[in-house]
Amino acid sequence: MATAVSNSLPTWDALLTAAHAWQFCPGELRAATVRDRWLSRLSRDERARYRQLPTEKMREGYLAGRVLCRATLSRYTAVDPSRWRFGEDVYGKPTVVAPDDFKSIRFNLTHTGDLTICIVTRAGEVGVDAEETSQTVDVSTVARHFFSRTAQARLARLPSRERAARFFEQWVLKEACVKALGKGLAYAPERLTVEQDDRGEPAANGRFQFSLYRPSSNHVAAAAVLRRHRVAQVSIYWWTVSAESFEAIVEAQRDTKRTDSVRRS
């Protein structure tokens, strides 16, 4: 399973052959000053959606997704986090629609309770998914609905102590794949099986590349990248990020603007 360490710098150019997954804890935005500062950087529509959500937990999760997404995209560009504009493709997958220069970037988000992950790349279409592994699931019933017969048979052959773990790994891998394709519920997930070796490492499948990662002892996450034709290989990296580093990104954009205006004057 992948580790969080990366020697690939988070630069715009690195994204041509790499996908970077940034993991964040939504609770970091709970302090009113931090929350309000970031709310003011959302679009009017996003703020309206935030206010309409019925529970504090849902609002916190939604805000974390918007903030992580904006800060992550700004990490690679000289764009202030508040300037990103998003749209949706035909099946609802979020995309960047402005600024124009950065529309080639692809990103995807996943939320589970106390964890939000945003993945970005320019190497192809990308999807990410995470699940809490402590939840109780009737593995064979769910697998019957969503897994191919081959995958069901493989699960059934595993010792029972390994079955739930492998089920969640397969689930997040398939879900990441579906999210990379962007088709959501329109895609029949039983059509897809991601091969894993004895250690659980997922194998590439055609232009699809995968990475499995354990954000905590209670979570499993997967990333899937559907490589563009001209990209031979994609490296997938995982990082943990804090709200403090988001402020550093905003500051860095301010410094760039200050330097620009000094140069112009």
Ligand SMILES: CC(C)(COP(=O)(O)OP(=O)(O)OC[C@H]1O[C@@H](n2cnc3c(N)ncnc32)[C@H](O)[C@@H]1OP(=O)(O)O)[C@@H](O)C(=O)NCCC(=O)NCCS
């Ligand atoms: C959105 C979907 C793709 C995933 O939802 P989910 O697993 O409940 O939720 P996640 O937290 O992982 O992802 C939600 C995020 O995905 C993104 N998303 C929305 N629609 C998407 C789509 N069509 N494709 C990719 N990503 C999408 C959004 O950013 C969303 O977060 P936001 O609303 O805060 O912006 C949903 O259509 C779905 O549940 N599909 C299920 C497909 C399936 O059958 N899976 C079985 C796998 S074995």
